[in-house]
Amino acid sequence: MQKSWISLGLMSGTSGDGVDASIIRTNGINQYELIKDKYFEYDLKIYKDIHNLKEKIHNIEHLKKYKNEINNLERNITIFHAEIIKKLNISENTLIGFHGQTIYHNPDEKISRQLGNGKLLHQLTNRNIVFNFRKNDILKGGQGAPLTPVFHHLISIKNEIKLPVCFLNIGGISNITIVQDRENLSELISKDIGPGNCLVDSWVRKNSNKKFDQDGNLASSGNKNEIIFEQAQELYANRNNKKKLTFDINDFDISFVRGLNLADGVTTLTDFTASIIGEELSLSLKKFNEKTLDILICGGGRRNKILIKKIQKNISSNFNLKLIDDYKINGDFIESQAFAFLAIRSFQGLPISFPGTTGCRKACIGGELIKN
Numbered sequence: 001m002q003k004s005w006i007s008l009g010l011m012s013g014t015s016g017d018g019v020d021a022s023i024i025r026t027n028g029i030n031q032y033e034l035i036k037d038k039y040f041e042y043d044l045k046i047y048k049d050i051h052n053l054k055e056k057i058h059n060i061e062h063l064k065k066y067k068n069e070i071n072n073l074e075r076n077i078t079i080f081h082a083e084i085i086k087k088l089n090i091s092e093n094t095l096i097g098f099h100g101q102t103i104y105h106n107p108d109e110k111i112s113r114q115l116g117n118g119k120l121l122h123q124l125t126n127r128n129i130v131f132n133f134r135k136n137d138i139l140k141g142g143q144g145a146p147l148t149p150v151f152h153h154l155i156s157i158k159n160e161i162k163l164p165v166c167f168l169n170i171g172g173i174s175n176i177t178i179v180q181d182r183e184n185l186s187e188l189i190s191k192d193i194g195p196g197n198c199l200v201d202s203w204v205r206k207n208s209n210k211k212f213d214q215d216g217n218l219a220s221s222g223n224k225n226e227i228i229f230e231q232a233q234e235l236y237a238n239r240n241n242k243k244k245l246t247f248d249i250n251d252f253d254i255s256f257v258r259g260l261n262l263a264d265g266v267t268t269l270t271d272f273t274a275s276i277i278g279e280e281l282s283l284s285l286k287k288f289n290e291k292t293l294d295i296l297i298c299g300g301g302r303r304n305k306i307l308i309k310k311i312q313k314n315i316s317s318n319f320n321l322k323l324i325d326d327y328k329i330n331g332d333f334i335e336s337q338a339f340a341f342l343a344i345r346s347f348q349g350l351p352i353s354f355p356g357t358t359g360c361r362k363a364c365i366g367g368e369l370i371k372n
Helices: 044-056 060-065 067-088 118-125 135-139 149-158 198-207 214-221 226-237 262-284 305-313 334-348
Strands: 005-012 018-026 032-041 095-106 111-115 129-131 165-170 173-179 189-195 293-298 319-323 368-370
Touching (some): 005 067, 005 334, 018 334, 032 067, 032 334, 044 095, 060 067, 060 095, 060 111, 067 095, 095 334, 111 135, 118 368, 149 165, 149 173, 165 262, 173 262, 189 262, 198 262, 214 262, 214 305, 226 262, 262 305, 305 319
Parallel strands (some): 095 129, 165 293, 293 319
Antiparallel strands (some): 005 018, 018 032, 165 173, 173 189
């Protein structure tokens, strides 16, 4: 029997509202058992500081300009993660997969900056920490994202999901993983396909005291502005970064809905997001057009019923949108479970990214380990 380890994955996504924590037992290859999932909401100051900082940082020079703010927020975020570890009361041998909070991602500049100090977290908790998961992939010619495909592959095996299958993760950014082979990880295909929740979330934050459009309620109450929608589609079709393989939230802009009321802005942005996801899904899954294919949706965006309905209208009828929850898997914690799994793979010296998932030159080990 293969040796297994217990690990804790800590993930703070694009929404910047808190930390998903998942404890799993895994051999890092083909087995895993979920022990616990729990969400920890950031206090209001950290939440506001994250989004204020994100709005200021649009290029690598801004990382230098706002260095003091970045360092202060990084310290606060790291302390918050240390408190989570203490609250979970995990054993001393538990390995921690610490993703941190992404504030800038640009693989063309060989940088993906996450707020999270692995050395400080180690000092505060006296635990073995794996962090900085994306750096090595970027240095080896990859995009540094997405990193969850190897875990999507494991989910497919463990749950005996019919292959081929497509995972659609709708977080701040939308990305897909196509799993085609039960054994060969080199057959994995993955990429970012466009915005997820980031456009609607940003509009809602700027125009109300809410953080997001819960269940698509605002989208269902507003009216799409057809002229603005068509202009936005045309601008997107003629964008300069068509060859870009990964996205940062700064790659997208909501200024085109300026002047609309809250609900109409949400409806127009929801339709725009669904049209991009639908178009990119159709292009990415072109070779499966003659087959029935399940698309399993995970991430916070799956709760937006209006968005999901609109995506379905924009794709072929033989592509079936399903929630990952249908397999008794909580779709809110896929990424935190993934980083618990990636931490164990990193600890074992196993690759976490592949040419078909990030564009790296060859299968790539990732993550930095700080151990006792």
